[in-house]
Amino acid sequence: MTDETDASTASPHETDGEAETAPPEFGAEATDATGRVIVLDVVGLQPQHIGAERTPTLHSLFPAERVADLRPPFPAVTVPAQTTLATGVGPGEHGDVSSGEFDREREVAEFWERDRGDRNRIWETASEAGLTTGVLFFQHLIGTSADVAVTPSPIEDEDNNLLEMNCWTNPDEFYDDLRSEHAHFPLHNYWGPGANEEGSRWILAAAKEAVDRFDPDLLWVYVPHLDYVGQSDGPGSEAFRAELETVDDLLGDFLSFLAETDRWDETVVNLVSEYGFHDVERPLFPNRVLRDAGLLETDAAGDADIPNSEAFAMVDHQIAHVYADDGALETARELLGELDGVDTVIGDAEKAERGIDHPNAGEFILVADRDAWFQYYWWTDHANAPPYATDMDIHDKPGFDPCELFFGDDGLVSLDATTVSGSHGRADESAVGCYGLGGPAAAELAPELEETVDATAVTPTIEALLDIA
Incomplete structure (x- = not known):
């Protein structure tokens, strides 16, 4: 094999x-x-x-x-x-x-x-x-x-x-x-x-x-x-x-x-x-980049405050749809395009080539390197994670979470993204x-x-x- x-x-x-x-x-x-x-x-x-x-x-x-x-x-x-x-x-x-x-x-x-x-x-x-x-x-x-x-x-x-x-x-x-x-x-x-x-x-x-x-x-x-x-x-x-x-x-x-x-x-x-x-070997965290740049806001419970944010990445395995306000679009695209592990940034011109030219798609789409994948986390200290992060909460999490396959130390679900060893989405x-x-x-x-x-x-x-x- x-x-x-x-x-x-x-x-x-x-x-x-x-x-x-x-x-x-x-x-x-x-x-x-x-x-x-x-x-x-x-x-x-x-x-x-x-x-x-x-x-x-x-x-x-x-x-x-x-x-x-x-x-x-x-x-x-x-x-x-x-x-x-x-x-x-x-x-x-x-x-x-x-x-x-x-x-x-x-x-x-x-x-x-x-x-x-x-x-x-x-x-x-x-x-x-x-x-x-x-x-x-x-x-x-x-x-x-x-x-x-x-x-x-x-x-x-x-x-x-x-x-x-x-x-x-x-x-x-x-x-x-x-x-x-x-x-x-x-x-x-x-x-x-x-x-x-x-x-x-x-x-x-x-x-x-x-x-x-x-x-x-x-x-x-x-x-x-x-x-x-x-x-x-x-x-x-x-x-x-x-x-x-x-x-x-x-x-x-x-x-x-x-x-x-x-x-x-x-x-x-x-x-x-x-x-x-x-x-795969590398989890990538586009929402951390947006959070550090002040484009993604969080509320008192540690959850992403998407309505008050200028940009947000909805991740799904090796792809991430990035939704951004007009004024933050170019900044978000530049920052995330420079994230180590991002292979491709798909904008409007490329969406038709990939067969994904639809209003539901993000303003732009990130594709991870073949050995990398995207996790939704915007925090770095686990103490700042939202309550659902360590739960089986597949509907409320604003991104797909394969860490739900692993038991956690402080909850049902692990917060260690490095445990994930396989992913998909690139369509290679x-x-x-x-x-x-x-x-x-x-x-x-x-x-x-x-x-x-x-x-x-x-x-x-x-x-x-x-x-x-």
Whole structure:
């Protein structure tokens, strides 16, 4: 599992129209043979991870000619990647430019809000076309029209303390049935210091129940397991290689179940990964730079006072959207462009080249060096950290916080950003995702996949397989 790309010369690839690849074209025999599509969204998986030794299940189902690099959108982070995969258009069009969103009217940065909003994904368009659809644990699911859907929606108090575990589902009673059979969804194994394979195991158990009860024509299942070790230990670690075996075992159990279902012979399995990881060594703190320059203000509790600030960086792994008042824009850009570890500063002229020319994007966007990533901290003395910094508080933190994967000394969550060993977001060619086509009905598919499939081609491919006009 080596990577020969020189970190000193690697740069984020551009995602303009010329870089995109067209989806495969299938003949009538292929579409006639395909009655069901299963999408396994195994985040962090790359083509080089599929082999007889560590991932024998994936190796047997997805032959080399049916596996390709998947070029993620920029930025290669969860929500932009997921929305691109499931809509067929990039962030510049759909507007999900980060896993967080900065509300310019309210001047608030919020992460992981779960409502569907105006998003229309492949399962919703397939449902409108008369197919039965399902989707499990994708972001922004609350309110979806999919026939079967599951997403965490814990009941919390006003301080975001967990009162009771719950999931939002279609149909409404589906979570009650899942809980009766499989107990509550293990939220603390899905994210946080206790994250492990139990979250993915529960999701795949729910997927079996969805197939048994609803037999969807399209089922999209998010399998997060590799995401944890990819961040905590990095993709070059022995820990990551070991967890490839774990995720292969989990998928093997689910695929064995599918093979016993009545419609297995008409099934095409789409293997998708949203991005690959970089090994990282350096956390960067753009908000400290803005704080030291007097551009970022804080309140009495130590929280960022964004409405009274002239500039603020909403960070997400290896990218940071910087929102700045007109009078502070050039100063902020100059200061942050000089921050050691910043590879690229993307302004208005470059946004279109990266496919992120959308009003939701920052006034400019920072891209970290390949071995670096951005943390949201604006303080240097931990005594000045806001109360939520050491808590599992994914919605209120104004930046993605991978330190939540580590136990802290003075709270649940660590404040030691140097513990993080893996990150993503730059969209380098060395950190592509994975796309594969397998299953019995895949034998009718032609031609072979291109060496690289663009993320925007996944939805058109599924539409072609299911003959959705």
